[in-house]
Amino acid sequence: MLYVVTGPPAAGKSSWIEAHAIAADIVIDLDRITSALTGPGAAAWCQHPLHLRVAHRARFAAIDEALQHLDRLDVYLIHSQPSPKALAKYRRHQARIVVVDPGEQIVMARIEAMRAPEMRRVATRWYRARRGRTPEAMPHASRRW
Template identity: 35%
Template sequence: MLTVVVGPPCAGKSTYVRAHARDGDVTVDYDAIARALGSRRDHEAPRAVADTASRARDAAVSRVMAKRWPAWVIHSRPSADQIAAYRDAGARLVLMDPGIDECLRRCAEDSRPPGTEARIRDWYERPPQLAADWSIQ
């Protein structure tokens, strides 16, 4: 089964996936891909790495959807088209939303890179428009 984990920065998406994915499940995590492709900074990849990681992430998502492999996709803010594609692929959605105050606290505690606080606030101001007919856990 394809599981898409959505939520703002610092919501615990990666932690949730690490706790629930089984051996052999594909995990698609942009930050992990960026590190594997050469980023030395967590959550802040240089432009060339970021662009390459984004394309690799898209290819991985396409592959697991086409093959219907068990997979976990961490996707903070999917677009309406991406949400439709996930729903059409039969994905289940896990929404990680501990609240803005908790995300901001984690951001400060984890010493996240500059801009993370703004991305958290932006996520809460403009959350993804999740399909009403998509089961959210």
């Protein structure tokens, strides 16, 4: 099964996966990939453009490979704001779309406390894109599973 976990920055997407995935599953998370590719002491949410470029390439390769093995294991993919084209691709693989959203106020407070200030822009863009749309899945509060 493919689980595509969406939501704004600091919503609890990684925490949702930690609560649902098992050790044998594949987890594709850009933050984890970037962290694995950066040197000791790098920030937990490294946003350096060159690190992100390399991490994005690794993520695309991981997605393509993991999709070939859905009959043998579960794949958890964090994709904060998938495009219509990406959603169509995921749906062709019978993905379960999970929206993790504890609410804009909570997200902004978490960003203030734990993330780089530019993540406020990303969260604002995520909420603007969602306004007036029918959600792909019922939202999940990050700590109320």
